[in-house]
Every structure is written in structure tokens, then in C-alpha cells.
Amino acid sequence: MTLNAIAAARLVNQYIACEGHPRPEDVVAWFGAVQAQEYEPAKWGLGLRMHAGTRNADVERAFERGAILRTHVMRPTWHFVTARDIRWLLELTGPRVQRSLSQYSRRLELDARTLARALRVVERALGGRQYLTRLELAERLQRANITATGQRLATIVMQAELEGVICSGPRKGKQFTYALIAERAPRAVRLSRDEALGELSLRYFRSHGPATVRDFVWWSGLTSADARRGLEINRATQQDAGGRAYWSVDAASSGSMREQLVHLLPIYDEYLIAYRDRDVVPHGPSVIPAARTPITFQHALVVAGQVAGTWRTARTPRALLVNATPLRSLKPRERRALAETVDRYQRFQDVPVDFSVS
Numbered sequence: 616m617t618l619n620a621i622a623a624a625r626l627v628n629q630y631i632a633c634e635g636h637p638r639p640e641d642v643v644a645w646f647g648a649v650q651a652q653e654y655e656p657a658k659w660g661l662g663l664r665m666h667a668g669t670r671n672a673d674v675e676r677a678f679e680r681g682a683i684l685r686t687h688v689m690r691p692t693w694h695f696v697t698a699r700d701i702r703w704l705l706e707l708t709g710p711r712v713q714r715s716l717s718q719y720s721r722r723l724e725l726d727a728r729t730l731a732r733a734l735r736v737v738e739r740a741l742g743g744r745q746y747l748t749r750l751e752l753a754e755r756l757q758r759a760n761i762t763a764t765g766q767r768l769a770t771i772v773m774q775a776e777l778e779g780v781i782c783s784g785p786r787k788g789k790q791f792t793y794a795l796i797a798e799r800a801p802r803a804v805r806l807s808r809d810e811a812l813g814e815l816s817l818r819y820f821r822s823h824g825p826a827t828v829r830d831f832v833w834w835s836g837l838t839s840a841d842a843r844r845g846l847e848i849n850r851a852t853q854q855d856a857g858g859r860a861y862w863s864v865d866a867a868s869s870g871s872m873r874e875q876l877v878h879l880l881p882i883y884d885e886y887l888i889a890y891r892d893r894d895v896v897p898h899g900p901s902v903i904p905a906a907r908t909p910i911t912f913q914h915a916l917v918v919a920g921q922v923a924g925t926w927r928t929a930r931t932p933r934a935l936l937v938n939a940t941p942l943r944s945l946k947p948r949e950r951r952a953l954a955e956t957v958d959r960y961q962r963f964q965d966v967p968v969d970f971s972v973s
Contacts, residue, residue, distance in 0.1 A: 625824070629886055638665075639683050649661065656883070671964055683698075687777060689708045691715070702796070703804055704811070732759070738775075746787070826890060877918050918952075923942060925939075939973065
């Protein structure tokens with residue numbers, strides 16, 4: 616198998632190059648978890664994997680009603696997860712994240728007793744569907760004589776997420792709130808560790824595959840032994856390319872293919888951020904030798920499965936500005952495909968878009 620063939624398979628398995636899912640929660644469930652560090656771009660990351668008529672408001676409604684939740688579940692960083700999956704995911708990946716956070720807790724003088732007391736305060740404050748912002752939670756903690764500012768507050772809240780106490784609630788205007796998982800996801804499933812490991816491996820390798828063991832370890836935060844066990848449980852198939860072993864699980868996605876050569880992927884998109892071995896889709900300064908700016912932490916312009924530039928947005932009172940900066944000259948067919956992709960992005964945002972190419 617060639618590296619280009621792997622890239623093509625990933626585009627299909629990630630539902631970028633084929634007709635997408637009907638609901639945001641279907642996308643998230645297919646992946647297991649979807650990185651959502653930057654909320655607005657992350658919504659587009661779901662939208663581009665859904666039916667072509669999907670709007671930003673559709674994803675926002677799924678978040679508001681709790682069909683998709685946003686929490687710290689792996690590595691650690693923000694991810695979208697479904698209400699059904701949040702508990703077994705946290706129980707599987709949370710302990711390793713907590714161990715990585717322990718040094719910060721000690722530095723911030725958050726011992727086990729203080730954290731336990733803080734979590735009790737947070738749980739009481741949010742009881743009865745009292746959705747509170749981070750600052751409102753800080754006020755409740757301060758009333759209980761628990762210092763909660765800056766990194767100390769962030770660590771307390773993250774520990775409450777990892778302990779399975781809280782997750783995202785509906786937004787108050789533009790502000791995010793927290794809610795009790797027990798109230799926000801009352802039907803969340805629990806699995807044994809081996810069941811959870813098998814399930815997460817299945818979700819990753821069917822949606823991100825073909826991928827390497829190191830890719831899964833990077834994405835999940837679990838160990839190489841866990842990765843190998845997950846592959847064994849799922850009877851994964853191996854293909855070699857470029858001196859590496861790439862693994863796949865289950866059949867490719869069943870959606871009809873999209874005739875779409877060019878894609879506008881958001882920052883931290885799963886197609887780029889979810890892999891440790893980047894031979895298949897390189898996306899750093901080495902993409903184009905003369906390019907000095909890494910692509911990893913920017914919106915990526917992808918042509919035929921490969922990073923070919925960046926794009927950015929800006930808002931004006933009358934329109935959303937979209938500017939693409941290719942790192943090479945685009946062929947006429949690629950320029951036409953880029954314009955079609957921008958049209959789809961405009962439909963998703965449901966606002967006028969002014970498009971330009973640097």
C-alpha cells in the first residue's frame with residue numbers, strides 16, 4: 616500500500632471524501648472523540664463530515680441539548696464526546712491524564728483532601744441543573760474558602776471533569792457553562808476496561824485508519840500495550856507502507872463518495888492532529904521547504920489529501936472574510952474546487968462570505 620493510498624483511505628474513513636452523517640452526535644460517535652480545543656472551528660470540523668446541507672446552527676443545537684458534550688478526556692485537551700460514551704471514555708483515559716496532572720496539583724497546593732472538598736462544592740453548586748460558568752464556580756469555591764483563580768481554578772475544574780463529576784452545559788450567550796454528568800448524561804454507558812479499550816480502538820482505527828500503533832498512543836494517551844491489546848481484540852488488519860505498519864479495523868465508511876478535490880479543514884482537525892507518524896500527510900515546515908510557518912496550528916487547505924496551504928477568517932459587520940494562502944500554485948481545476956468548498960463553508964455558516972486567495 617502506498618502513502619497516497621493511505622491518505623485517500625483516511626479521507627473516506629473520516630467522512631471527508633464521502634457523504635456524511637445526519638447528526639453531529641453520529642460524527643462524534645463514529646470517531647469516539649473529536650478534538651474541540653477551539654469551539655467554533657471544531658463545529659465546522661463536525662459540519663464538513665455531515666450532509667452537505669448542515670448548518671452551524673444544527674451543531675450548536677446538538678451541543679445545547681447535550682447530544683454532544685465538551686470535556687477534557689484525553690491527553691488532556693478539550694474533546695467532543697457523546698452523552699452515551701462520556702463515562703466509559705473518562706474511566707478508560709482519565710486516570711492517565713490525572714497522573715500527568717498530579718505534579719501541577721502539588722505545585723498549586725491542591726492535595727487530595729482539598730480537591731475532594733472542592734469537588735463536593737462544585738457538585739452541590741451545579742445540582743438541580745444549575746448551569747454555571749467557570750467564574751460562577753470560582754465564586755462558589757471562594758465562599759467555601761477554597762482559593763480558585765488562574766491555574767488553580769483550571770486544575771480544580773479539570774479534575775472534576777476527569778473524575779466524572781462535571782461536563783459542558785448549555786451556553787449562556789457566548790459563555791460556556793458546566794453541568795453535572797449525572798444530570799446531563801443520565802443514560803451514559805459503563806464498560807469494563809477491556810470492553811472500553813476494545814471499543815475505543817475500534818472507533819479510532821475504523822475512523823482514522825490506516826494508522827500506526829504510535830498514532831493511537833498519541834491520540835488516546837494510552838500505552839503501547841493498550842494499543843496492541845485493542846488491535847488484538849478487534850482482529851485488526853495490517854498493511855505496510857514506507858517502512859511502517861498501518862492498521863485498520865472494520866470496513867470503510869458506507870457513504871457515497873463526494874467529488875471534492877479541495878477541503879478547508881479547521882485548526883486541530885482530526886485528519887491532521889490525530890497522528891504521531893506524519894509520513895502520510897506531512898504538515899509542518901517540511902510541507903514546502905521554503906515555508907517557514909508550521910501548518911499544524913492553523914486552518915489547513917488540503918488538496919488531494921495533502922496539505923497545500925492555510926486559510927483564515929475574519930468578521931466584518933456585513934460578511935465573513937475567508938482568505939486562502941496556498942503554498943504552491945493551484946491548477947485551474949483546484950481553484951474551481953476551492954471555490955466550491957468555500958460555497959459549502961458559506962452554507963454551513965449561513966452568512967455572506969467574501970473569499971480571496973493570497
